[in-house]
Amino acid sequence: xxxxxxxxxxxxxxxxxxxPPQDQLGFGIYYTDHMFVMDxxxxxxxxxxxxxxxxxxxxxxxxxxxxxxxxxxxxxxxxKTADDRIQLFRPRDNFQRxxxxxxxxxxxxxxxxxxxxxxxxxxxxxxxxxxxxEGTSLYIRPFVIATQPTLGVAPSEHYQFIIIxxxxxxxxxxxxxxxxxxxxxDYVRAVPGGSGExxxxxxxxxxxxxxxxxxxxxxxxxxxxxxxxxxxIEEVGSMNVFFKIGGTVYTPALTGSxxxxxxxxxxxxLLKHWGIxxxxxxxxxxxxxxxxxxxxxxxAFGTGTAAVISPIGEMNWNGEKLxxxxxxxxxxxxxxxxxxxxxxTGAVADPFGWTQQVEVIGK
Amino acid sequence: xxxxxxxxxxxxxxxxxxxPPQDQLGFGIYYTDHMFVMDxxxxxxxxxxxxxxxxxxxxxxxxxxxxxxxxxxxxxxxxKTADDRIQLFRPRDNFQRxxxxxxxxxxxxxxxxxxxxxxxxxxxxxxxxxxxxEGTSLYIRPFVIATQPTLGVAPSEHYQFIIIxxxxxxxxxxxxxxxxxxxxxDYVRAVPGGSGExxxxxxxxxxxxxxxxxxxxxxxxxxxxxxxxxxxIEEVGSMNVFFKIGGTVYTPALTGSxxxxxxxxxxxxLLKHWGIxxxxxxxxxxxxxxxxxxxxxxxAFGTGTAAVISPIGEMNWNGEKLxxxxxxxxxxxxxxxxxxxxxxTGAVADPFGWTQQVEVIGK
Numbered sequence: 001x002x003x004x005x006x007x008x009x010x011x012x013x014x015x016x017x018x019x020p021p022q023d024q025l026g027f028g029i030y031y032t033d034h035m036f037v038m039d040x041x042x043x044x045x046x047x048x049x050x051x052x053x054x055x056x057x058x059x060x061x062x063x064x065x066x067x068x069x070x071x072x073x074x075x076x077x078x079x080k081t082a083d084d085r086i087q088l089f090r091p092r093d094n095f096q097r098x099x100x101x102x103x104x105x106x107x108x109x110x111x112x113x114x115x116x117x118x119x120x121x122x123x124x125x126x127x128x129x130x131x132x133x134e135g136t137s138l139y140i141r142p143f144v145i146a147t148q149p150t151l152g153v154a155p156s157e158h159y160q161f162i163i164i165x166x167x168x169x170x171x172x173x174x175x176x177x178x179x180x181x182x183x184x185x186d187y188v189r190a191v192p193g194g195s196g197e198x199x200x201x202x203x204x205x206x207x208x209x210x211x212x213x214x215x216x217x218x219x220x221x222x223x224x225x226x227x228x229x230x231x232x233i234e235e236v237g238s239m240n241v242f243f244k245i246g247g248t249v250y251t252p253a254l255t256g257s258x259x260x261x262x263x264x265x266x267x268x269x270l271l272k273h274w275g276i277x278x279x280x281x282x283x284x285x286x287x288x289x290x291x292x293x294x295x296x297x298x299x300a301f302g303t304g305t306a307a308v309i310s311p312i313g314e315m316n317w318n319g320e321k322l323x324x325x326x327x328x329x330x331x332x333x334x335x336x337x338x339x340x341x342x343x344x345t346g347a348v349a350d351p352f353g354w355t356q357q358v359e360v361i362g363k
Numbered sequence: 364x365x366x367x368x369x370x371x372x373x374x375x376x377x378x379x380x381x382x383p384p385q386d387q388l389g390f391g392i393y394y395t396d397h398m399f400v401m402d403x404x405x406x407x408x409x410x411x412x413x414x415x416x417x418x419x420x421x422x423x424x425x426x427x428x429x430x431x432x433x434x435x436x437x438x439x440x441x442x443k444t445a446d447d448r449i450q451l452f453r454p455r456d457n458f459q460r461x462x463x464x465x466x467x468x469x470x471x472x473x474x475x476x477x478x479x480x481x482x483x484x485x486x487x488x489x490x491x492x493x494x495x496x497e498g499t500s501l502y503i504r505p506f507v508i509a510t511q512p513t514l515g516v517a518p519s520e521h522y523q524f525i526i527i528x529x530x531x532x533x534x535x536x537x538x539x540x541x542x543x544x545x546x547x548x549d550y551v552r553a554v555p556g557g558s559g560e561x562x563x564x565x566x567x568x569x570x571x572x573x574x575x576x577x578x579x580x581x582x583x584x585x586x587x588x589x590x591x592x593x594x595x596i597e598e599v600g601s602m603n604v605f606f607k608i609g610g611t612v613y614t615p616a617l618t619g620s621x622x623x624x625x626x627x628x629x630x631x632x633l634l635k636h637w638g639i640x641x642x643x644x645x646x647x648x649x650x651x652x653x654x655x656x657x658x659x660x661x662x663a664f665g666t667g668t669a670a671v672i673s674p675i676g677e678m679n680w681n682g683e684k685l686x687x688x689x690x691x692x693x694x695x696x697x698x699x700x701x702x703x704x705x706x707x708t709g710a711v712a713d714p715f716g717w718t719q720q721v722e723v724i725g726k
Binding site for chain 1: 502565571
């Protein structure tokens with residue numbers, strides 16, 4: 001493997017697309033003019049790193065990704081600062097997590113320096129696509145798919161690592177406002193020993209049915225309980241989750257079925273930096289409801305790359321409703337959101353070394 | 364939706380492939396000259412059913428199948444009888460199961476009559492690809508993939524239903540011989556409330572790591588225990604599993620995390636037809652080992668479309684080895700194998716109405 005980014009070939013698009021208005025971006029709808037692709041074959045390793053015009057993938061219908069789901073993805077964002085710099089937020093952590101997911105799903109490891117070089121060059125090529133309107137960013141989707149066209153159930157001998165990018169608006173267009181959450185008592189997202197820690201497609205597919213049922217009842221997201229006892233809180237939708245109870249902030253411990261969120265880790269470190277007590281531990285849903293009833297549950301919020309912070313104003317567990325913080329965005333949720341998005345966009349100083357500049361040569 | 368098969372357009376390949384030698388087919392390596400494709404869009408439903416030359420799929424890199432794994436598959440076989448007829452084995456059951464999987468994974472339902480018409484026409488077009496050597500068959504892989512190119516986590520608004528076909532040899536080229544099984548104590552395949560009952564890609568991807576570890580230790584397959592207590596037997600590899608103990612045949616009950624195998628159901632019905640007692644119930648691994656130690660465990664075998672019957676000669680659970688039936692293929696396993704494959708290939712009468720002829724008009 002090589003970390004020499006000069007080995008990445010670049011084929012520029014001759015037919016650049018019209019950029020959508022920055023106030024109508026939505027999430028993951030428009031894509032930039034280029035993409036990064038690199039191939040893997042057993043014996044040869046990762047090879048032929050290239051930036052090419054954004055284009056369809058041409059895959060044999062027997063490619064293993066369609067049948068046995070060997071695929072990993074990541075999500076991160078690039079931001080345009082007020083003084084026109086380009087910033088990434090903890091990008092190496094995404095590729096490190098990608099390699100942990102790869103290991104779980106029997107996908108070959110990526111060279112992180114190579115992935116970083118690919119990402120930075122792709123951003124430089126498509127830098128005009130980074131939106132600057134408040135709340136917008138360039139969402140980056142690295143992913144790996146198994147491409148070997150054989151139907152035996154075994155790890156693929158061929159893969160592609162691909163990066164696509166999409167200019168996105170604020171995740172909740174109406175701004176940071178509390179959402180209603182349905183506590184899922186029947187369906188299960190993950191169980192220790194399963195693939196819940198990995199950012200792999202199957203986890204998301206099996207969550208859709210519960211999510212749709214919740215939506216039909218007027219809930220934005222689902223709160224997942226553990227797969228063994230349906231008792232301990234795990235995640236909310238595809239976000240990690242935090243609760244402020246009696247002055248202390250609690251978040252479920254990483255017990256083997258919960259995604260290792262980078263925003264989750266950032267929130268924990270930010271709270272500690274502020275001197276606010278944070279505990280990572282098993283948190284039972286009835287304990288949470290008890291705190292809600294006795295008035296010590298002050299705030300609740302989800303954390304993830306897409307929405308950053310998503311306050312929770314109401315929960316419903318087997319028909320019992322719990323209103324949190326009078327259904328309004330809590331002070332701490334707001335502070336965490338403002339600080340994290342401030343650091344991400346360069347408006348707030350970054351004492352943690354989380355942000356990374358993308359250098360554009362010949363800009 | 365329509366069941367009028369005359370609406371299926373057929374574009375014949377002008378560049379037919381060379382057929383591989385029937386004694387070197389392997390499993391899922393070669394594909395026939397044609398494939399079936401049908402599209403789905405919200406509002407329009409399933410439309411444009413067509414048989415076209417086997418060709419790559421051209422998909423946006425943002426297609427949901429690559430990211431959120433909304434994909435379902437099935438597996439069944441077509442057989443050439445000694446008198447040159449073409450037989451399918453319980454094909455409607457596959458499409459019915461496909462619709463149950465579709466429901467679990469928020470994929471739109473298929474019209475089963477339409478799917479059957481598509482399958483029969485495709486087989487008729489590629490009938491020369493059905494091998495006739497003993498142990499060979501035409502493996503059929505229907506599958507659905509989500510194709511909408513948007514990154515929001517939600518059910519896709521566009522899908523493709525595809526059927527590809529592959530001439531295959533005997534699953535175990537050395538014939539029906541007992542395999543060694545590793546009992547998995549750490550990794551988990553599925554849990555009630557999860558997607559274990561659905562034939563969806565993610566279940567297979569997350570099983571690979573355990574399978575690879577078992578292979579490295581000389582085991583052919585993994586025996587999965589339940590995800591809650593790691594105590595009850597669920598499946599072996601991607602097969603259902605049966606144990607003959609003291610004259611009665613036991614197989615794990617369908618408790619919500621086990622695939623509803625069509626071969627499993629056929630074996631149960633065949634055994635009952637023969638007057639052999641069969642029980643579907645929870646079966647603990649320590650109960651099985653106790654039966655092994657006290658000499659009442661007579662036979663064990665896996666069941667699935669690919670291998671039909673796969674006898675188990677040895678198991679290893681946390682280092683404790685259990686030899687079953689002196690490591691040889693049991694009498695009942697052999698009878699079940701011979702009878703089922705006999706029915707499938709037309710060599711044995713079918714009192715169950717399981718086989719279905721494919722009529723080739725103008726043959």
